[in-house]
Amino acid sequence: MDKHDFVIRFAGEGGQGLVTSADALARAAAHAGYFVQTHATYPSQIMGGPASSQVRISTTPVLSSGDGVDVLVALNQYAYDHHNEDLNPGGVTVYNAEEYDLPEGGHYFGIKADELAKSTGNARAANMVTIGAVTKLIDFNPEEIDEFIRQRFTRGREGDDEIIEANIKAVRLGAEVADSAGFNVGQLESATPPDYSQIIITGNAAIAMGSTAAGCDFYVGYPISPATTVLVWMENNLWGEGRFVHQVASEIEAINATLGAGFAGKKAMTATAGPGFSLMSEGLGLAWMAEIPMVVVNVQRGGPATGLPTKSEQSDLYTCMHPAHGDIKMPVLAPGSIEECFWAAVLAQNWAERYQGPVILMTEFGLAERGENIRRPDLSKVSQECRTTVSEGDTGKRYDSWDGSTPLPGMPIPGGPGAYVANGSEHDEIGDTTHLPRHHVRLMERRFKKLDLLKDSPYEIENADADCIIMPWGSSKGPAREAYDRLREEGANIGWLYSLALHPLPEEVLAVLKSGKKIIVPELNYLGQWSALLRMEGFNAESITQYTGLPFRPADLVTRIRERIGAGVTA
Numbered sequence: 001m002d003k004h005d006f007v008i009r010f011a012g013e014g015g016q017g018l019v020t021s022a023d024a025l026a027r028a029a030a031h032a033g034y035f036v037q038t039h040a041t042y043p044s045q046i047m048g049g050p051a052s053s054q055v056r057i058s059t060t061p062v063l064s065s066g067d068g069v070d071v072l073v074a075l076n077q078y079a080y081d082h083h084n085e086d087l088n089p090g091g092v093t094v095y096n097a098e099e100y101d102l103p104e105g106g107h108y109f110g111i112k113a114d115e116l117a118k119s120t121g122n123a124r125a126a127n128m129v130t131i132g133a134v135t136k137l138i139d140f141n142p143e144e145i146d147e148f149i150r151q152r153f154t155r156g157r158e159g160d161d162e163i164i165e166a167n168i169k170a171v172r173l174g175a176e177v178a179d180s181a182g183f184n185v186g187q188l189e190s191a192t193p194p195d196y197s198q199i200i201i202t203g204n205a206a207i208a209m210g211s212t213a214a215g216c217d218f219y220v221g222y223p224i225s226p227a228t229t230v231l232v233w234m235e236n237n238l239w240g241e242g243r244f245v246h247q248v249a250s251e252i253e254a255i256n257a258t259l260g261a262g263f264a265g266k267k268a269m270t271a272t273a274g275p276g277f278s279l280m281s282e283g284l285g286l287a288w289m290a291e292i293p294m295v296v297v298n299v300q301r302g303g304p305a306t307g308l309p310t311k312s313e314q315s316d317l318y319t320c321m322h323p324a325h326g327d328i329k330m331p332v333l334a335p336g337s338i339e340e341c342f343w344a345a346v347l348a349q350n351w352a353e354r355y356q357g358p359v360i361l362m363t364e365f366g367l368a369e370r371g372e373n374i375r376r377p378d379l380s381k382v383s384q385e386c387r388t389t390v391s392e393g394d395t396g397k398r399y400d401s402w403d404g405s406t407p408l409p410g411m412p413i414p415g416g417p418g419a420y421v422a423n424g425s426e427h428d429e430i431g432d433t434t435h436l437p438r439h440h441v442r443l444m445e446r447r448f449k450k451l452d453l454l455k456d457s458p459y460e461i462e463n464a465d466a467d468c469i470i471m472p473w474g475s476s477k478g479p480a481r482e483a484y485d486r487l488r489e490e491g492a493n494i495g496w497l498y499s500l501a502l503h504p505l506p507e508e509v510l511a512v513l514k515s516g517k518k519i520i521v522p523e524l525n526y527l528g529q530w531s532a533l534l535r536m537e538g539f540n541a542e543s544i545t546q547y548t549g550l551p552f553r554p555a556d557l558v559t560r561i562r563e564r565i566g567a568g569v570t571a
Contacts, residue, residue: 003186006138007066009054010130011083012075012096014042021073021127022053023371025134028148029057030200030373032141033193037062038371041550042310050078057140059189062372063337063478067555070185071137073130075099092183094133109181116173122166132174139187145171197376203341203367204271206374207297208233210345211269213377215384216295218266219245220257222276225309226365227299230271251276255283255296262287262294263422265389265413267349271297274316275306277323284358285324288447290422291399291411293352293387295345300364302549311549312366314474315525320360321503321533327444331355331454332502334362336477339374340458341367344500347457350385355450356411362502364524366475366551387411390418397429401442404449457501459509463488466495468518468565471541473502473530476552480522483557494565502530513539520544520564522557 008025010018019040026036037056043049054069056062068088074080077100084093087107095102097110111133113126128149135142149167153160201209208230211219219238221231231247238245244261248254254270261268272280277298287294300316302308320332331351335344344361352359390398390410396419398409412418421431426443428434472480477498484496495517499509513519513534519541521531528543535541544560546552 002189004059004189005056005066006058006070006185006188007054007056007068007088008071008073008134008138009052009069009083009086010073010075011050011052011079013079014049014051016051016075017127018042018051018053018075021131022055024127024145024148024152025131026055026057026371026373027200028144029055029140030198031147032144033191034058034188035061036200036371036373037065039065039366039551040369050082052079052083057138057188059191063482064554065551067553071134073134090185092137092185094130094137094178107183109178109183111174111177113174116177117170120166120169120173122163122170125167125170128167128170129174129177132171132176133178134174135171136175136178137183137185139184142171142175194375198373199376200371200373201338202229202369202371203335203338203363204229204299204369205233206338206341207271207345207361207363208237210342210377210382211295211349212238213342213379213382214267214346214349215386216267216269216349217243218258218261218268219270220248220254220261221270222248222251222254222272224251224273224276226301226368227271227273227276227297229368230297230299251279252283255280258294258296259283259287259292262292262352263290263414263420265416267293267353269295269297269349271299273299273301273309274303274319277316277319281324284330285326285328286424287358288324288328288330289424289426291356291447291450292358292422293356293411294358295348295352295361296358297345297348297361297363299368300362302547308549310365312364312475312551313525313547313549314364314476314523315527315529315547316362317502317525317529317533318527320362323360327448329448329451329503331357331359331451331504332362333359333457333500334474334502335367335500336472336474336498337374338367338370338372339377340500342374342377343458346382347500350383351454353385353387355453356387356408357447357450362474364475366524389413389416392417394418399427399431399443399446400429402446402449404452408450408453451504454501454504455506457499457506459500459506460496460498461508461512463493463495464497464512464515464517466493466517468493468520469495469497469512470522470561471497471519471530472522473498474523476522476524479552479554479557482554483522483552483561486554486558487561492562492565494561502533513537513541516540518542518565520561522546522552522561524552
């Protein structure tokens with residue numbers, strides 16, 4: 001039976017090449033013209049512990065990690081016991097017959113991957129044996145795997161040809177075992193390759209790339225899961241005259257160095273996770289008060305405290321929206337896909353320059369290390385905004401009153417024209433400390449009025465006249481969109497609302513919210529944070545929450561949304 005969609009999961013222990021296997025299959029499928037998305041979950045340790053990595057292969061763009069698994073490769077008994085229940089009807093398990101055995105008669109078969117790999121002359125080709133078995137189960141052309149192997153191991157080194165030959169042989173041996181087992185989960189429909197150039201990239205890499213394309217020239221960071229790979233990408237790529245990247249000793253050092261760079265005129269950025277973001281609170285308050293451009297990326301994970309370092313959660317929204325004491329509400333962008341990660345990073349840099357202040361870019365583990373093939377970003381469409389700076393003859397009143405009717409006063413850069421005073425205390429027009437009430441009133445109004453400059457975020461609105469509107473944010477967008485499409489096919493009279501920016505919201509999004517429609521928010525946290533913030537603004541919002549550390553399954557969302565909307569909203 002032809003199928004347009006398969007999910008293949010590799011499960012075992014950390015260090016067994018699970019991520020490598022899923023990535024290899026994803027890259028081969030993408031090369032063949034399919035759409036792919038990978039998803040991994042693993043413990044917070046270097047080696048060992050229960051882990052899994054999967055790839056979803058489809059003839060259409062992949063929005064989520066799916067509902068279940070079609071092929072499970074279980075490398076130990078624990079993996080089989082804990083993942084077998086996720087098999088879809090008709091799914092097949094390939095188990096490690098060198099590690100454990102299962103009774104006859106089940107929908108599974110064993111494979112001795114290590115033994116077969118050794119027979120090829122390359123004991124490290126065991127993962128290629130299991131990939132070969134998978135290709136047979138879904139009738140995927142093994143020659144596409146061959147091409148991946150040639151690209152991966154053609155490095156100009158002595159012995160490359162032998163490694164390539166051994167890996168290709170390993171794929172065929174795995175396919176032979178699967179063929180003799182007699183199982184098949186369906187045939188993957190032929191791909192229709194997109195008519196545009198693609199790249200396979202993770203969310204963290206897309207954020208780093210987008211920031212660099214938008215002109216980021218200063219990056220400091222402290223290693224913390226799951227934000228570390230942003231730092232690694234910058235260390236490998238943010239090179240050249242006038243650019244600087246450095247690993248600092250703490251998150252407090254990171255925020256202060258970023259502040260200093262923004263003060264000095266650089267397009268500065270740092271990235272962290274929830275625990276590090278908490279340590280940055282005082283620095284973010286200073287950036288808001290002194291009006292210093294900078295971008296802070298928060299790659300969310302489960303919390304509080306150490307929490308779930310390698311699991312996904314959307315539970316830092318309260319913290320990101322109001323990260324410091326006093327009256328403060330930060331600009332917040334929250335991309336919902338890998339492609340949006342790139343463009344959100346561009347927008348974050350431009351917003352920081354435009355309104356002369358800090359911008360928070362929220363992502364999460366569910367996007368950070370997920371791989372997808374996306375449209376290659378068109379760099380000719382990337383705008384690079386720069387802050388307005390002072391010129392000769394400037395009055396020095398950078399912190400004058402401002403109501404939006406005139407251009408934002410220019411920012412003096414140390415070493416250039418104008419006198420620069422960056423003050424965390426309330427200040428007068430030139431930046432000197434003052435406690436006079438009139439200055440606090442006018443500058444409080446100025447700081448919040450500047451947010452009106454940031455109303456150009458992308459958004460999506462469909463069926464806005466429906467009585468009930470689905471409004472996800474961040475990585476919950478993909479599963480929610482799949483659920484929404486299924487419900488629409490069933491005849492449900494529901495609408496769709498999505499904004500890349502959570503603050504400030506575009507006027508068109510606000511108009512839908514103000515209409516009084518019932519807003520249902522799928523989000524990965526316990527408190528229902530986004531719906532709570534919407535209710536604070538007087539909007540009729542409620543959440544569907546999940547706090548397992550794993551992404552939503554579209555089928556679960558369909559059931560839970562159907563329960564919320566009731567029978568009265570069907571067409």
